[in-house]
Amino acid sequence: MSQSVVSRTSFDPAKLVRPAIHHLPVYSRQPPPENKPEREIRLDWNESPYPPSPCAIQALAEVVTHNRYPEFDAWSLREALGAYVNAPADLIIAGAGLDNVIETLLFLLIEPGDRVIISQPTFMVYEVLVKAHGGEVVDVPLRSDFSLDDRGILDALDDRTKLILICNPNNPTGNLFDSKAIERVAAEARCVVAIDEAYAEFAGSSLRDLMHHYPNLAILRTMSKFAGLAGMRVGYGIFPEALIPYLTRVMPGFCNVSAAATAAAIASLGDKEYNTATVGRIVADRDALADRLRTIPGVEPLPSATNFLLVRLPMADGGVIVRKLAERGVYVRHFSNPEFGIADCLRVSVGTPEDNAIFVAELEDLLRDSGQTQ
Ligand SMILES: Cc1ncc(COP(=O)(O)O)c(C=O)c1O
Secondary structure, rough: OOOOOOOOOOOHHHHOOOHHOOOOOOOOOOOOOOOOOOOOEEOOOOOOOOOOOOOHHHHHHHHHOOOOOHHHHHHHHHHHHHHHHHHOOOHHEEEEEEEHHHHHHHHOOOOOOOOEEEOOOOOOOHHHHHOOOOEEEEOOOOOOOOOOHHHHHHHOOOOOEEEEEEEEEOOOOOOOOOOHHHHHHHHHHOOOOEEOOOOOOHOOOOOHHHHOOOOOEEEEEOOOOOOHHHHHOEEEOOHHHHHHHHHHHHOOHHHHOOHHHHHHHHHHHOOOHHHHHHHHHHHHHHHHHHHHHHHHOOEEOOOOOOOOEEEEOOOOOOHHHHHHHOOOOOOOOOOOHHHHHHOOEEEEEEEOOHHHHHHHHOOOOOOOHHOOOO
C-alpha cells in the first residue's frame, strides 16, 4: 500500500493571487430564495425568451467533429460577422461572449495604474474586469436624466487613460445616448473609445459608420441578445485597423469560440428573416409591457431601446419588491447602490407575453399588499 507524503509547506493562496483580485467586487446573480419556487420565470439577465433560428439549431446538430479544434482564427465566423455589420473580416475579433472580447481588449491595453472611464450606472462587468486587470475605474456618472456627460468624460481624460467604455443603449437604464455626445468624445479623446452595442438590434441603430471618421473607435456586439444565443457565448468587436496587429497577438487561439457555437452563429446570421421577426416581436412586447405597467399607480417604466425595461416603483427601496418577486419565482434585478439613483427601480427583461403577464400580476399584487397602490 502506498503511503501518502506529508505536505511540508504552508499553502497560502492569498500570497499567490494577484493583489488586484483581493478587493474585487463579485459579479453575481442575486441569491435565489431559500425555498425554491415551483414556477420560475427568468427576467433578470436580459436574455431572449425565444430560441435561436431553427437554422442555428440544425447547424448545431450537424456539428459532429468534436474531437477537432475549431477553425484557426475563427475566420469563417469573422467573415459572416463582417458581412452582417458591413466590415472587413480582418477588423473583427470574436470571443466567447462579449465579456470575453472586453477582457481581450483590457488585456491588450491595461497595466496596473492605467485608467478606464465608464459612466455609472452601466454594465457592471466593466468595473469588475478593469479592476481585475489592475486598472483604475474612473466613473463619470450619467446625468440625472441618464444622458452621457461628454464634457465630464473629456475633462476626466489624462495621460493614464487608455480606454473609454460607453454602453449604448445603456444597461441598466435602457436609453440611447445622443450620438453627437459620443462623437464629441471620440473626436477629442486620444485613447480607444469602445461603444458596447449589445442591444443595438433592439435600438435599430448603430454607430458603426462613425468608425470611418474616428480612428480610435471600436464597436462591441454580441449574438446573445437579438439572436437568442446567450448559451453559445459568441461576442465580437469591430476594431480600428491600427489596433488589429496588436489584438491578433493577444487574441486567444481559435478566438475562444467552440466549433458548435461557430456553426450556430454563422447559421443564425444567415437567417435574417427570423432574427428580424424575433426582435420585432420583443420590441412590440416591450412596448405593450410598458403600457401595462403605466396603468399601475406610481409605477413608471423608463424609455427603452433594448429588450428590458427599467421601472420606477412607488417606494425608495425597490429591493424589497424584487426579493418578494423572487420568492414567487419571478426574477428581476435591483441596483441598490444609492449613487446610481435607481434604487427605487427594478430592471425587467422582456419575456414571452405569458411571462410578462405573470410579472405584472405579481408586481401589482405585491404593491397592493404593501399598500403602495389602491
Ligand atoms: C451591455 C452588455 N454588454 C455585454 C454583455 C455580455 O454579453 P455576452 O453574453 O456576449 O457576454 C451584456 C450582457 O448582459 C450587456 O448587457
